[in-house]
Amino acid sequence: MSNPQFQQILADVRRFAEAATNATALEEFCVSRMSENLPHYNWIGFYMLDRNEPGVLVLCPFRGAPTEHVRIPVTEGICGAAVAQGNTIIINDVTSDPRYLACSLETKSEIVVPIRAGAEIVGEIDVDSHSRSAFGPDDRVFLEECAAIVGDYIAEHRD
Numbered sequence: 707m708s709n710p711q712f713q714q715i716l717a718d719v720r721r722f723a724e725a726a727t728n729a730t731a732l733e734e735f736c737v738s739r740m741s742e743n744l745p746h747y748n749w750i751g752f753y754m755l756d757r758n759e760p761g762v763l764v765l766c767p768f769r770g771a772p773t774e775h776v777r778i779p780v781t782e783g784i785c786g787a788a789v790a791q792g793n794t795i796i797i798n799d800v801t802s803d804p805r806y807l808a809c810s811l812e813t814k815s816e817i818v819v820p821i822r823a824g825a826e827i828v829g830e831i832d833v834d835s836h837s838r839s840a841f842g843p844d845d846r847v848f849l850e851e852c853a854a855i856v857g858d859y860i861a862e863h864r865d
Contacts, residue, residue: 709848711743715739715852718739719735722735723859730766734767736852737768738769740833746837749768749770749771749773750831751770751831752766752767753766755789761781762779762780763780763785763830771809774809775809782805784805784818784832785818786805788819794818794849794850795818798839799815799838801814813835813836814837815834815840816832816841817841817849818833819853820853821853821856821860822857823857823860824857824861833845
């Protein structure tokens with residue numbers, strides 16, 4: 707990963723994770739750092755699986771325009787597909803993917819990265835951009851590393 711901003715944010719997230727009081731604080735820190743430093747990340751959010759309803763993703767900390775999609779079944783949308791498949795999904799043009807759940811008319815591309823605590827998927831990071839084809843290999847590596855840091859934190863601090 708050659709982007710120095712990505713490297714700095716990851717270093718900051720790792721440092722914050724060492725002292726974070728809970729997973730929500732770590733997620734809030736991640737979305738804050740990304741929104742402040744990555745202008746092509748127009749909407750950034752965490753969706754975590756509901757402990758009482760494991761087939762549903764619940765919106766957690768986010769930055770960007772409000773969304774009506776605060777609960778998403780894993781059978782719906784790009785977010786659901788990423789969890790169901792267990793893989794990062796990059797959509798270069800959301801209008802070309804019938805799974806896309808429209809949140810904003812401005813959104814042109816999306817990347818969704820699952821978060822694993824051990825072997826279990828517990829949520830995901832969702833990022834939208836107002837530009838088509840906004841997410842490349844460096845974005846994928848960066849967001850997968852962020853997801854790994856959050857997932858490791860969750861695995862270490864489970865109740």
